[in-house]
Amino acid sequence: MQENVSVTVRVPAKVNVQLAVGGARPDGFHDLANVFLAVALYDEVTVTASDRLRLTCSGPDADQVPLDRTNLAARAAIALAARHGLGESAVHIHIAKDIPVAGGMAGGSADAAGALLACDTLWGTETSREDLLAICAELGSDVPFSLVGGAALGRGRGELLTPLEVGGTFHWVFAVADGGLSTPAVYAEFDRLTEGVAVPEPEPSPALFEALRTGDPSALAAALANDLQPAALSLRPSLAETLRAGTEAGALAALVSGSGPTTAFLAKDAEAATAVAEALIASATCRTARVAVSPAPGATVL
Ligand code: C5P
Numbered sequence: 001m002q003e004n005v006s007v008t009v010r011v012p013a014k015v016n017v018q019l020a021v022g023g024a025r026p027d028g029f030h031d032l033a034n035v036f037l038a039v040a041l042y043d044e045v046t047v048t049a050s051d052r053l054r055l056t057c058s059g060p061d062a063d064q065v066p067l068d069r070t071n072l073a074a075r076a077a078i079a080l081a082a083r084h085g086l087g088e089s090a091v092h093i094h095i096a097k098d099i100p101v102a103g104g105m106a107g108g109s110a111d112a113a114g115a116l117l118a119c120d121t122l123w124g125t126e127t128s129r130e131d132l133l134a135i136c137a138e139l140g141s142d143v144p145f146s147l148v149g150g151a152a153l154g155r156g157r158g159e160l161l162t163p164l165e166v167g168g169t170f171h172w173v174f175a176v177a178d179g180g181l182s183t184p185a186v187y188a189e190f191d192r193l194t195e196g197v198a199v200p201e202p203e204p205s206p207a208l209f210e211a212l213r214t215g216d217p218s219a220l221a222a223a224l225a226n227d228l229q230p231a232a233l234s235l236r237p238s239l240a241e242t243l244r245a246g247t248e249a250g251a252l253a254a255l256v257s258g259s260g261p262t263t264a265f266l267a268k269d270a271e272a273a274t275a276v277a278e279a280l281i282a283s284a285t286c287r288t289a290r291v292a293v294s295p296a297p298g299a300t301v302l
Helices: 072-083 107-123 129-139 143-148 183-193 206-214 217-223 229-235 239-248 270-283
Strands: 006-024 030-049 054-058 091-096 151-155 160-163 170-176 253-256 263-267 288-294
Touching: 006 107, 006 143, 006 183, 006 206, 006 217, 030 107, 030 143, 030 170, 030 206, 072 091, 072 107, 072 129, 091 107, 107 129, 107 143, 129 143, 143 151, 143 160, 170 217, 170 239, 170 270, 183 229, 206 217, 217 253, 217 263, 229 239, 229 253, 239 253, 239 263, 239 270, 263 270, 270 288
Parallel strands: 054 091
Antiparallel strands: 006 030, 030 091, 030 151, 030 288, 151 160, 170 263, 170 288, 253 263
């Protein structure tokens, strides 16, 4: 059998079409009803046998990506090696980055899922899907979804997934902000804003499921919801201007993507998405704007 010398995995970004957030749990996490939709913006993770664990990154925002063992992709390789008793994970991980960094689009989670699947393939460890998902959940709440892609409801802290049917293609525009937002900081701001308020149990929206199932963009626009949006806007008030610029340019709906600061705009079709992206760039309320469709497949070996 010929050994693989290098393996590349392509892995998608996500947008949360519903992010219902409950009160803080004793472990500090929040119970969620988190409806993930994978979008066709991809990072590519390439792993190659090496004498030691090494990480490199290319792409426009590469300088913002940590290249030490705190990087989730490195932690994924270490976790997989530990699971199989392989000792030191001697591998070079290269991330070709296209997903906005620290943007609320699960770029770091995507790289973790990508590195995990790539190392499993490179090392021939043949980890079961169930075990891969368990390792993903240990790495982070959004990592299991990056592995499976498509659309899914995430319960618990977002790691307990139920796949959802999507009956069409949705056209999105993502406005990339200058600088990132820290996810823990946004959740802490959510806690501050809801202090003394009885936060209801997060419940998924049947109208949203129906909109995904029928592929109807207007119905999806009406059902989009993100409980982290007030917290993201409180930390980054200028995002309100970006949301307004996209709405005025004809987006069916606008919302903060996950914990932000990327903002997401749903358009009626490809042409409308291009017009919204051009208007957002012209408005100078964001660093750049990207058009992307959904759903997209999960982590895939190329
Ligand atoms: O799971 P992950 O490491 O991605 O979470 C990052 C941070 O986001 C957590 O440390 C926590 O502060 C917050 N978080 C949360 N509730 C969740 C998911 C994340 O409070 N369901």
